[in-house]
Amino acid sequence: MSVAPQPLGRRERNKQQKLDRITAAADELFTEHGVDEVTTQQIADKADIGTGTLFLYARTKGELLLLVQNAHYAEALERGRADAEAAPETLDAVMRIVRPIVECNRVQVDNGRTYLREMVFGDPAEPHHAAALSIVAQTEEAIAGVLAREEPAGLSEAATRAHIISAIMFLGMAASENAALSTEAIVQDIRTQISVLLPTT
């Protein structure tokens, strides 16, 4: 009387469980205390696994942060992508994609900035890093899609502009000069730059 198809052996199930426990533990501790105030040992303890085991699931502490934050980022992107469709103005539409991402990133400033740091300077061969880059690519695609509504001719130009917007967002959120700024101030800063970038209509 088995519940039909259960292709996963005990080994696979255990691995999945452990990964879940690790993700949950890291997420809670990072959110509560900030990534710099949490040791990998604490995460291992909370996930109830050995020190070495932790690094079988995420090769570095940075990967661990990517693992945790990717989920939030992806969700923010999805929300923005949906909102953008309803905005007639190009700049507004772009900002509807941008804003949720910035808000998500600034929930905890240190974690957000460290996340960006890992994204740009981490090892792209690592799986969670690759996932992060994929979300960035999706973000740029979404923005390029909005830009293309206006000028469907220059598709490659839209992609280039989207890439630039990506860079603007990155530095707006990451720069240490902006660390103390409110989320709203950063959104405005980004908006100003994008408005200069967009072709004048």
Add this chain to the structure above:
Amino acid sequence: MSVAPQPLGRRERNKQQKLDRITAAADELFTEHGVDEVTTQQIADKADIGTGTLFLYARTKGELLLLVQNAHYAEALERGRADAEAAPETLDAVMRIVRPIVECNRVQVDNGRTYLREMVFGDPAEPHHAAALSIVAQTEEAIAGVLAREEPAGLSEAATRAHIISAIMFLGMAASENAALSTEAIVQDIRTQISVLLPTT
């Protein structure tokens, strides 16, 4: 019977000497082996000072890299700034500022990328970090100056565009996807983006 104008006491002279030795040692070791392969201990040994002393002159290893690289960056900027004046076309003029900086940054890819990382994520209160930010500001000013030749009206817009170019340069040089690219490829990548950004003439 003092030797007249010697405003520097022995203490100050010693400090200067030590800083020089540290700078020289760090520069050589970083250039030869790459920042990640060099320990602070090696630098202290080569500079012939104690472990703790090193950190009186640069609070972190990152500051040490900033100290060393700032000099090279400043020089590259100066060269570019002079070259730019002779270029009639705006895009060309901007690229004459950009290119030497990229070339300087890519002399040793890892060091260049780490330098940028420290610039954005390091502690802006530290002196060498502040110096780095100052050079970035000068770079943006130089670029804004070039842009303002074309459209002297929108000064603030020129500054904003210069800031965006700064962001484009940063990510072009820092992104891990670009780590394997040749200097020339990166310059081209940056050029393409800037050409989209500049107001069509």
Add this chain to the structure above:
DNA sequence: AGTCAACTCCGAGTACGGTCAGTTTTTTCT
């Protein structure tokens, strides 16, 4: 059931960036 190879897990150990209490050197004051 028993055997064994492959996979997974573990925590003592390592390396390194950075700190700090104690010492030495320099300057100042009398």
Add this chain to the structure above:
DNA sequence: AGAAAAAACTGACCGTACTCGGAGTTGACT
């Protein structure tokens, strides 16, 4: 010159991210 204060120097020490050799599990095969 000598004493006292100030500044600079030092290396033993610490915390932490990450490694590695060996122990423990799992599942395929007979």
